[in-house]
Amino acid sequence: MYHLTDREISGxxxxxxxxxxxxxxxxxxxxxxxxxxxxxxxxxxxxxxFHVLKHNPENPDWEERDRVVLSAGHICPVLYATxxxxxxxxxxxxxxxRKFGSRLQGHPHRTALPGIExxxxxxxxxxxxxxxxxxxxxxxNPYTSKFIYCITGDGELNEGQIWEAAMLAGKExxxxxxxxxxxxxxxxxxxTKDVMPLEPxxxxxxxxxxxxxxxxxxxxRMVNDAIGKAQSIYSQPSVIIAHTISAKGVDVFERDxxxxxxxxxxxxxxxxxxxxxxxxxxxxxxxxxxxxxPSDS
Amino acid sequence: MFADHLDKKVCTPEVDKVPNRNGYGEGLKEAGxxxxxxxxxxxxxxxSTRTNLFADAFPDRFVQVGIAEQNMASVASGMAAMxxxxxxxxxxxxxxxxxxxxxxxTIAYNESNVKxxxxxxxxxxxxxxxxxxxxxxxxxMRVIPGMVVLAPCDTIEAKKATLAAASYDGPVYIRLARExxxxxxxxxxxxxIGKAEVLFEKDDSHKKTVGLxxxxxxxxxxxxxxxxxxxxxxxxxxxHMPCIKPLDTTALDTLAATHDIIATLEEHQIIGGLGSAxxxxxSEENPKQVVxxxxxxQFGQSGEPEELLAHYGLHAxxxxxxxxxxF
Numbered sequence: 001m002y003h004l005t006d007r008e009i010s011g012x013x014x015x016x017x018x019x020x021x022x023x024x025x026x027x028x029x030x031x032x033x034x035x036x037x038x039x040x041x042x043x044x045x046x047x048x049x050f051h052v053l054k055h056n057p058e059n060p061d062w063e064e065r066d067r068v069v070l071s072a073g074h075i076c077p078v079l080y081a082t083x084x085x086x087x088x089x090x091x092x093x094x095x096x097x098r099k100f101g102s103r104l105q106g107h108p109h110r111t112a113l114p115g116i117e118x119x120x121x122x123x124x125x126x127x128x129x130x131x132x133x134x135x136x137x138x139x140x141n142p143y144t145s146k147f148i149y150c151i152t153g154d155g156e157l158n159e160g161q162i163w164e165a166a167m168l169a170g171k172e173x174x175x176x177x178x179x180x181x182x183x184x185x186x187x188x189x190x191x192t193k194d195v196m197p198l199e200p201x202x203x204x205x206x207x208x209x210x211x212x213x214x215x216x217x218x219x220x221r222m223v224n225d226a227i228g229k230a231q232s233i234y235s236q237p238s239v240i241i242a243h244t245i246s247a248k249g250v251d252v253f254e255r256d257x258x259x260x261x262x263x264x265x266x267x268x269x270x271x272x273x274x275x276x277x278x279x280x281x282x283x284x285x286x287x288x289x290x291x292x293x294p295s296d297s
Numbered sequence: 298m299f300a301d302h303l304d305k306k307v308c309t310p311e312v313d314k315v316p317n318r319n320g321y322g323e324g325l326k327e328a329g330x331x332x333x334x335x336x337x338x339x340x341x342x343x344x345s346t347r348t349n350l351f352a353d354a355f356p357d358r359f360v361q362v363g364i365a366e367q368n369m370a371s372v373a374s375g376m377a378a379m380x381x382x383x384x385x386x387x388x389x390x391x392x393x394x395x396x397x398x399x400x401x402x403t404i405a406y407n408e409s410n411v412k413x414x415x416x417x418x419x420x421x422x423x424x425x426x427x428x429x430x431x432x433x434x435x436x437x438m439r440v441i442p443g444m445v446v447l448a449p450c451d452t453i454e455a456k457k458a459t460l461a462a463a464s465y466d467g468p469v470y471i472r473l474a475r476e477x478x479x480x481x482x483x484x485x486x487x488x489x490i491g492k493a494e495v496l497f498e499k500d501d502s503h504k505k506t507v508g509l510x511x512x513x514x515x516x517x518x519x520x521x522x523x524x525x526x527x528x529x530x531x532x533x534x535x536x537h538m539p540c541i542k543p544l545d546t547t548a549l550d551t552l553a554a555t556h557d558i559i560a561t562l563e564e565h566q567i568i569g570g571l572g573s574a575x576x577x578x579x580s581e582e583n584p585k586q587v588v589x590x591x592x593x594x595q596f597g598q599s600g601e602p603e604e605l606l607a608h609y610g611l612h613a614x615x616x617x618x619x620x621x622x623x624f
Contacts (some may be wrong), residue, residue, distance in 0.1 A: 069375075110378075110407045117378065119406045125371040125399055132375020132383075136358060139336070139381075161399070164368035172361075 016046040022081035027263035028278040029095040036259040037075035040244040045082040057087035060115040071126020072153035073107040088115045102126030124159025134177040155187025169237040170209030177237040178230045184246035186257035250281045302486040312475040320452035322347025324459025336445040346386035370399035377409040389431035412462045417475040419564035421602040430597035435570025438470040439542040446542040448472040450516035457488035478514040479605025493545035496535045503532030508556035521613035560588040567591040
């Protein structure tokens with residue numbers, strides 16, 4: 001995990017913006033799907049697929065690849081968009097999301113699309129699968145540097161299975177497991193603090209024998225450094241609590257739990273009328289929230 | 298007439314009695330010797346599921362997950378994704394009973410090469426009572442696309458089923474019992490996934506004939522009932538279905554063509570189990586009345602295994618009585 005130059009950071013930020021635009025286009029074409037988490041995890045997915053991962057989009061089954069397990073399957077638009085931009089499949093295919101016959105199922109299906117490591121959607125089981133991968137890899141290669149990255153939501157941490165998996169990961173000291181939590185503070189029914197308080201989250205994972213870091217999930221340099229540190233911890237599994245702003249990148253959608261499970265065109269109307277939601281979102285992204293005109297970019 | 302390959306002590310007081318979970322333990326260890334990809338996981342029931350035989354032989358390939366069946370199912374899926382052949386074992390009530398969604402999504406939908414062992418199935422679990430007596434597991438497993446469902450009749454067949462599951466690429470469920478049950482088959486008995494076996498053939502002299510389809514450890518009870526019914530003038534053929542899915546429909550066609558009535562026998566709810574599977578096939582392809590002998594939409598309860606089998610009509614006498622009432 002090498003340090004990123006300022007120029008590389010700018011490149012990744014630009015790529016994350018393109019991926020966010022793809023996410024909006026996909027959700028609009030599908031007419032359903034999850035907006036907030038898909039937008040707010042774009043920076044981390046971009047960092048993973050364009051900098052961190054050992055992988056080969058032209059050979060998705062390459063044995064030596066790192067594994068990404070998306071436990072929060074509902075934010076698959078950002079996974080699909082990132083994979084397409086990274087070269088796994090044509091970007092044009094993205095707008096088939098959720099449509100009949102598409103490889104881009106509404107929640108990821110492992111056998112449908114090369115490069116998807118696990119089927120997910122029912123929450124809480126991705127961490128267990130990642131633990132299984134990390135265990136199996138370590139059986140074959142105790143000093144492995146093949147990493148298993150598991151992306152979870154924060155609402156998902158309500159599931160008991162998460163803590164069953166965390167207990168086993170801690171027991172087994174899975175140094176090759178890196179969990180990244182999208183701590184966007186929302187879930188379908190409301191803010192996480194109201195639905196089911198999670199704090200002190202750091203202490204919870206620490207007590208399960210994880211190495212815990214908290215980062216600004218939109219600060220690519222900070223996340224990259226945290227991943228580097230997680231890789232260097234040999235005696236414990238790692239968790240990175242990535243504090244994100246839900247629906248990051250489209251300010252009129254941000255920090256509002258009602259954008260968890262609605263696509264542009266079907267979201268809350270108090271800040272933008274439904275018929276303008278898609279257009280406004282794309283305009284916000286193209287102009288970086290009005291800071292630049294599209295012709296500057 | 299008994300099939301040639303059966304143990305000669307079948308239906309005699311000298312018959313050997315061994316829990317069929319022993320066969321699982323032996324088969325798993327042998328599978329582990331043959332293929333280093335085989336790994337085992339257990340949820341704090343290593344001794345009673347006989348996973349200890351493997352754990353002692355291959356400690357580095359055994360994972361103790363604690364009392365966490367849902368996690369165990371998905372961890373196994375992750376291990377299979379890395380090329381392992383995981384066997385996960387607990388009591389059937391908890392795995393797959395508690396972990397059904399994880400089995401469906403992370404094992405079956407993922408097409409993971411995971412083998413799920415449900416021990417202590419059926420009312421014959423005995424004194425532990427209804428909470429520990431899985432009599433719904435065949436139903437919930439056979440409904441999952443791509444899942445192979447096996448219920449071996451004795452320890453020898455359980456060992457063969459375990460080895461066959463290890464060689465088969467895809468998810469398999471194996472149902473086991475707690476109690477010592479009669480050893481029916483021998484090393485020479487055939488076992489193939491997808492194949493039924495005639496254990497006892499009716500005598501042609503009988504005018505009234507019944508094809509009795511059975512699965513799991515009740516095979517011995519079916520054989521005892523066949524002997525009793527022969528004395529009452531009813532010719533019974535016992536067709537053992539160690540593989541409930543995929544169903545051996547060729548064997549069912551033959552049975553239907555040569556018998557007046559078809560009956561099924563299982564230590565399971567009559568809703569969704571072997572009887573349902575057999576009925577589903579006949580009703581679509583080869584209309585035939587099917588009389589189901591099993592637990593009739595009730596929970597189990599505490600008691601001695603033999604008492605409970607008698608109470609639910611699964612003893613030779615109850616089976617005989619039920620079949621005689623059909624004529």
